[in-house]
Amino acid sequence: MRREHAWRVFAAEFNDAAFELKGEGEMAPSYILTPLGSKVNRLFIVGVLTDVEQVSEGGEFVRAHISDPTGVFTIFSGQYQPEVTEQLSTIEVPSFVALVGKSRGYIPEDGDLLYASVRPERIYPVDASVRDWWIVETCQRTKERIEAMMEAKKMDADIASELSRIGFAKPVAEGVDLSMKRYDFVDLNRYVSMLKEAIEYIAAAGEIPSSEGLENKTEKAVSQRTSQNDKPEQKEDESFRQIEDTVLEIIKEIEAEDGASWDDISDKCQKAGIQKDMVEEALNSLMDKGLIYEPMLGTIKKT
Numbered sequence: 553m554r555r556e557h558a559w560r561v562f563a564a565e566f567n568d569a570a571f572e573l574k575g576e577g578e579m580a581p582s583y584i585l586t587p588l589g590s591k592v593n594r595l596f597i598v599g600v601l602t603d604v605e606q607v608s609e610g611g612e613f614v615r616a617h618i619s620d621p622t623g624v625f626t627i628f629s630g631q632y633q634p635e636v637t638e639q640l641s642t643i644e645v646p647s648f649v650a651l652v653g654k655s656r657g658y659i660p661e662d663g664d665l666l667y668a669s670v671r672p673e674r675i676y677p678v679d680a681s682v683r684d685w686w687i688v689e690t691c692q693r694t695k696e697r698i699e700a701m702m703e704a705k706k707m708d709a710d711i712a713s714e715l716s717r718i719g720f721a722k723p724v725a726e727g728v729d730l731s732m733k734r735y736d737f738v739d740l741n742r743y744v745s746m747l748k749e750a751i752e753y754i755a756a757a758g759e760i761p762s763s764e765g766l767e768n769k770t771e772k773a774v775s776q777r778t779s780q781n782d783k784p785e786q787k788e789d790e791s792f793r794q795i796e797d798t799v800l801e802i803i804k805e806i807e808a809e810d811g812a813s814w815d816d817i818s819d820k821c822q823k824a825g826i827q828k829d830m831v832e833e834a835l836n837s838l839m840d841k842g843l844i845y846e847p848m849l850g851t852i853k854k855t
Contacts, residue, residue, distance in 0.1 A: 557723075557836035558596035558652055560690040561586060563623035564746050566595070569668045571734050572657035584655040584668050587738040588697040589727030592655045595670065597625055598678060598686035601649045604640050616640050618651060621687060621753035622746050626669040627653070636672045643675075648683050651675045684754055691750055696720070698743055700728045722845035792834070795826055799834040803844060803854060811853035 565586045573583040573591070584592045599620040607615050608630075614637055616627040629637040643649065653670040660667075700720045704711050711732055715725035731738065802820050806812045814835070821831040835852065838844045844852050 557839045558594045559590050559592045560596055560686065560693045561590045561592060562690055562694060562746060562750065563599075563618075563620050563625045565590065565622075565694065565743065566592070566625065566655075566668055567623055569657070570666050572659075572666060573730075582655075582657070584657055584666075585727070585730055585734060587731055587735050588694065588701060588743060589724065589729070589731040590697065591723065591727040591730065594652065594654055594673075596650070596652050596686075597670070598648070598650045598683045599625070600646050600683075601640075601643060602646050604643070604645060606641070612637065614640050618649065620690075621750045626667075627651070627672055628656070628669050629672050633672060636675055639675050640672070643677065648678045648680060649675055650678045650682060650686070687750055687754055691747055694743065694747055697724060697728065698740055698747070700724050701731070701738060701740055704728050704732050723839065792830075792837075795830055796834045796838055798824060798826065799831060800838060800843060800854075803852060807853060811851040814850045814852060817852060 565588055566584070569584045569586045569592075571585040573585055575581055581593045584590075586592065597618055597620070599618040602617045602619050602624070604614055604616040607613050612634075613628075613630040616629070618625045618627060627640070629640055631637075651670070651672050652674045653672040656669045656671055658667045658669065659665065700715055703715060703718065703720075707714050712722075712725045712729035715728060716722055720728075799817070799821055802824065803812055803817055806816055806820060817835070818828060818831050821834075822828055826834070835844070844854055
């Protein structure tokens with residue numbers, strides 16, 4: 553079974569989640585549904601690893617925290633992730649890290665509040681520039697969901713299809729539709745303020761002039777960063793974009809009326825010289841950008 557694409561959400565939005573959506577069947581994925589409509593099975597986090605605590609005598613189970621400008625993610629890693637657990641136990645704190653992991657929800661027997669956490673799949677030491685990139689990208693994704701929620705509040709029915717019709721990516725449209733049905737009230741002003749705090753955090757480091765408006769700050773940050781042609785990461789970005797273009801062309805080539813299977817896409821891409829892990833990352837990235845979507849589990853279609 554293929555991996556879900558990794559969402560970019562701030563800790564404040566993730567921790568505000570009140571619902572876990574569980575699929576039918578033993579292997580069906582589960583999702584954390586945030587107030588802004590992020591339907592999170594996997595997520596990509598970059599922040600500061602602030603502490604790691606062993607919560608079992610043998611050290612095979614640890615709890616850690618990763619902070620971003622809006623709050624703190626709680627990380628639990630155990631015997632089923634021995635390599636990541638070992639990494640968490642040995643990384644110096646505080647330090648910048650990037651983490652890909654699965655969302656988890658827990659409701660105590662004597663309570664009704666959901667506690668959202670992350671089970672790590674991979675973790676890497678990074679530097680401040682990577683963290684700043686993540687903040688900018690996550691601001692953009694969050695801003696899109698806020699705008700989709702604003703539009704959805706004007707709609708009476710068929711929210712997902714209407715949002716898709718006016719240009720929102722299918723995962724965003726469907727997630728916002730679910731949020732509107734599950735949450736009685738979503739305070740959008742709270743999330744606009746959260747975005748401003750994240751932008752001000754970057755501005756304080758001299759990345760973006762703090763006098764600029766919320767609407768163009770993320771665009772300004774991206775412009776500033778992509779203009780730095782001498783940085784090696786730009787070449788890596790260009791190389792990955794070429795991989796994305798190739799994967800998208802292969803999807804166009806093999807998709808039928810119902811789409812193309814994840815496995816067929818992966819096989820053809822590997823024959824074209826793209827490693828399997830890169831195929832998955834490219835597919836996840838293309839879904840994040842709204843260029844493709846998944847009408848059913850394991851099937852991909854162009855938008």
